[in-house]
Amino acid sequence: MTEITVHRLLAGMAEDRGSTVAIVDDDRRMDYRGWQRASMHLAARLAAAGVGPGWVVGVMVNRTCALPVAFTAVSATGAMFLGLNPGWLPRERDRLFSRFRRRLMLLWKGMEPSGPIPHNAVIFGPEDLETPGLEPSNLPDVPADADFYLNATSGSTGLPKVAAITHAQLMANTSGACETLGLTGDDVLMSLFGVIGHPHELFMRGLWLGARTVLTPGVYPRQHLEAVSSEGVTFLMGLPPQLESFARLCGRDDARTGPLRIVEAGGMHINDRFLDAFHQGVGVAVTPVWGSTETSGVALVGDPGMTGLSRPVSGYSVLLRDENGIVEGDGRGELWVSGPGLASRYVGDRVLTAQLFRDGWYRSGDIFQRTGGRLHFMGRRGGMIKPAGLKLYPAEVELALLRHPSVRDVCVIGEEMGQRGETPVAYVVPGPGDTLSPQELRNFLADSLEDCKIPREFRFVHSLPRTSSGKLDRSKVGKSDVEPDYRGELLRLDVDLVRLICARAEIMEKLGGRFDPNWLEEQVSNAMGHNPGPVSDSGIREIIRLLDGILQKG
Numbered sequence: 001m002t003e004i005t006v007h008r009l010l011a012g013m014a015e016d017r018g019s020t021v022a023i024v025d026d027d028r029r030m031d032y033r034g035w036q037r038a039s040m041h042l043a044a045r046l047a048a049a050g051v052g053p054g055w056v057v058g059v060m061v062n063r064t065c066a067l068p069v070a071f072t073a074v075s076a077t078g079a080m081f082l083g084l085n086p087g088w089l090p091r092e093r094d095r096l097f098s099r100f101r102r103r104l105m106l107l108w109k110g111m112e113p114s115g116p117i118p119h120n121a122v123i124f125g126p127e128d129l130e131t132p133g134l135e136p137s138n139l140p141d142v143p144a145d146a147d148f149y150l151n152a153t154s155g156s157t158g159l160p161k162v163a164a165i166t167h168a169q170l171m172a173n174t175s176g177a178c179e180t181l182g183l184t185g186d187d188v189l190m191s192l193f194g195v196i197g198h199p200h201e202l203f204m205r206g207l208w209l210g211a212r213t214v215l216t217p218g219v220y221p222r223q224h225l226e227a228v229s230s231e232g233v234t235f236l237m238g239l240p241p242q243l244e245s246f247a248r249l250c251g252r253d254d255a256r257t258g259p260l261r262i263v264e265a266g267g268m269h270i271n272d273r274f275l276d277a278f279h280q281g282v283g284v285a286v287t288p289v290w291g292s293t294e295t296s297g298v299a300l301v302g303d304p305g306m307t308g309l310s311r312p313v314s315g316y317s318v319l320l321r322d323e324n325g326i327v328e329g330d331g332r333g334e335l336w337v338s339g340p341g342l343a344s345r346y347v348g349d350r351v352l353t354a355q356l357f358r359d360g361w362y363r364s365g366d367i368f369q370r371t372g373g374r375l376h377f378m379g380r381r382g383g384m385i386k387p388a389g390l391k392l393y394p395a396e397v398e399l400a401l402l403r404h405p406s407v408r409d410v411c412v413i414g415e416e417m418g419q420r421g422e423t424p425v426a427y428v429v430p431g432p433g434d435t436l437s438p439q440e441l442r443n444f445l446a447d448s449l450e451d452c453k454i455p456r457e458f459r460f461v462h463s464l465p466r467t468s469s470g471k472l473d474r475s476k477v478g479k480s481d482v483e484p485d486y487r488g489e490l491l492r493l494d495v496d497l498v499r500l501i502c503a504r505a506e507i508m509e510k511l512g513g514r515f516d517p518n519w520l521e522e523q524v525s526n527a528m529g530h531n532p533g534p535v536s537d538s539g540i541r542e543i544i545r546l547l548d549g550i551l552q553k554g
Contacts, residue, residue: 003144005167006075007043009207010036017210023203024231025064025215028129032210035069041132042073042124043139049104049122053078053140056100056150060084061108062217063195065129068203070106075148075167078140082150082162085196086111096152096160099348144168147344149200151293161352163293163343173296173341174204176314180301181235181262181287183209188231190214192224192238192246193267198297201237221245229256237264240274247281257282264289266298267471269377269395271402275305290377294362296341300375308374315339320370330371334381335364367393383474385414385424387452392424397455400448401426401441406434411464411477412455426455427477429463436460 004012013022014036022032030038051057057074059081061067074081084093084105090113097103105118109125117123142148149165183189189211191202206213214231216223224246228236238246243265250257260282265274266289278286285305291298299316300309312318319326320333327333338361345353356363367384368375379393386392394412401410409429414422430436438458445454465476 003168004171005142005144005146006148006170006204006207007039007072007142009171010039010072013207013210020210021212022206023065023068023213023215026217027126028065030065030069030129035065035072038065038069038129038132039072039076040136041134042069042128043076044134044136045122045124045128046073046077046079046104046106047136047139049120051077051079051104053142053146055079055102055104056082056097057104057106058082058084058097059106060086060111060113061106061195062111063202063215064108064217065215066108066124067195067199067215068207068213069129070108070124071200071203074106075142076136076139078142078146080148080150080164082152083196083199086113096162142167144171149296150347151198151296151343152196153293161293161349162347164345164347165296165343169296169341169343170200170204171208172315172339173298173313174200174208176316176339176341177298178205178208179314180311181264183211183235183262185209185211187234187262188212188214189235190216190224190227190231190233190237192236192242197267198291198293201297221249225249225255225257228260229258232258234259235262235264236260237266239267240265240270243278243286244274247278249281251281257284260284262287262304264298266291269399269402270307271399272307273403275307279305290366290375292362292364292366294343294356294364295337295339296343299337299339299341302374306374308371308376309368310374312337312339313341315341318375320368320375327370332367332369332378335366335368335375336361337364338362380474383413385412386422387414387424392453394424397424397426397445397449397453400445401428403448404436404441404444406431406436407441408432409464411472411474413474413477415457415478417456423457424453424455425457425459425478427459427461427464429461 010032014032018033019031021029022035023030046057055077057079059070059074061070071081082097084097093113103120105121107117107121107123109123112123144167146166147164148167149170151163151165152160153163183205187209189206190213193202195202202215203213205211212231214227214233216227218224218227227233243263249255261284263278263282263284263286265286270286270288275286278284287304288302288307288309289298290300290309295316299313300318301311301313302309316337316339319336320331321327321336322331322333342357342362345357365381367378367381369378377395379395383394384392385394397412398410401407407428408431411427412424413427415425417423426441428436428441441458442454465473
């Protein structure tokens with residue numbers, strides 16, 4: 001079944017499930033037949049611009065129905081799909097995209113890059129989705145083993161690499177993930193991931209299953225909750241910070257998550273505090289996952305509500321290797337992965353391809369600790385620190401620090417310090433309004449880490465550099481200042497103020513007062529995730545001051 005291309009899969013679903021709702025965003029609902037028509041219309045436009053096998057189409061689009069339509073349209077032309085990040089500077093985008101000789105940019109209307117539009121660009125908009133009228137002619141016969149999906153790595157550890165993935169490899173990962181996670185055609189799927197990174201995971205599982213996929217360009221928890229509730233979402237995927245904000249909003253009495261049954265979290269550290277908070281707020285246990293660009297997506301899955309990873313995705317195999325060979329039983333080593341979903345190669349980089357893809361295995365560079373059959377991420381091979389000749393992986397220290405209630409974010413790196421040699425240094429982001437000292441953190445870590453693993457220096461910062469997909473950009477930590485997020489700090493303080501007023505209102509209710517705190521809770525959700533909502537930041541603060549005065553008089 002995996003020997004099929006993306007556009008043929010859509011054509012089959014359009015024939016079998018034509019009137020079934022396939023993709024939904026904030027402005028439209030498309031059934032499988034409508035998706036197929038829009039895809040063929042856009043494929044005709046691309047073909048008219050000269051696009052065909054051997055071409056690379058750089059797509060710049062938001063998280064709406066336009067993304068899967070563009071994806072399947074590029075597939076039908078026999079070209080290769082490459083997601084372009086609208087947040088990249090022009091020189092960064094050109095450095096990546098200009099390596100391809102036959103190339104064209106496909107731009108969603110309103111997302112055109114600054115400066116002159118390249119002459120080899122096609123701009124498409126809502127009319128291409130809602131009133132498609134073109135039919136392509138003489139489309140190529142695309143084999144399933146043709147390179148289709150060019151996925152750029154996040155670049156969090158250096159220059160982005162571009163992995164080439166075939167139709168068959170993409171299908172193998174998609175089908176394996178659906179089987180391992182227990183997804184069915186009755187599920188309603190929604191992902192909070194961005195369109196850069198692994199954009200296929202926003203909609204390919206739904207296409208494979210013939211299910212409904214919910215896409216929303218919204219970035220705020222309130223918008224996510226509304227979509228989950230109104231569409232009856234049963235499966236939700238996101239990064240831990242996104243899911244954490246979602247869970248806080250779900251703690252309200254009037255929040256409704258409907259039939260939500262599976263929540264998948266990946267891409268970042270997952271700790272017990274996050275898992276407990278999400279389960280308490282939503283009532284669903286989070287399932288941790290691990291994947292990479294080179295594995296075509298998720299390759300390892302954990303158990304709901306537990307840290308660590310317990311099994312590979314169906315079709316994949318994993319093992320740990322250290323300098324002595326394969327690590328059997330409990331131990332620590334680098335993760336190697338094999339399976340039908342592995343990428344074929346890095347485009348234009350034969351040396352790195354030969355280094356990391358060996359005899360059907362991919363050398364991930366990620367170090368894991370296996371304990372009791374469960375794999376726990378420890379850090380990157382290149383990020384290992386050697387204090388006093390010992391091996392230290394940053395994730396071990398970072399996870400320990402994140403257990404401190406006043407630590408919001410942290411990154412540990414190694415720095416050369418004279419005769420001491422390489423020494424761990426922690427860059428710590430305190431919680432809003434919290435004050436921390438190096439000695440407090442040293443004392444906190446003393447119960448969980450060996451002395452040599454405790455950072456010699458703690459540097460307190462406003463925020464840490466991150467990539468567009470939300471991953472920590474370790475290549476920039478400590479090398480340049482990150483612009484303080486003063487707007488975000490103000491809004492977080494607003495949330496704290498509103499919570500205090502709500503607590504006072506609840507006490508007044510118990511004493512016979514008549515104040516209703518529900519409106520204030522609405523302002524919490526508006527401010528959540530740096531969102532001022534329909535009221536401006538200054539307006540929220542003025543209202544809070546006014547209500548505080550009324551409450552004090554009451």
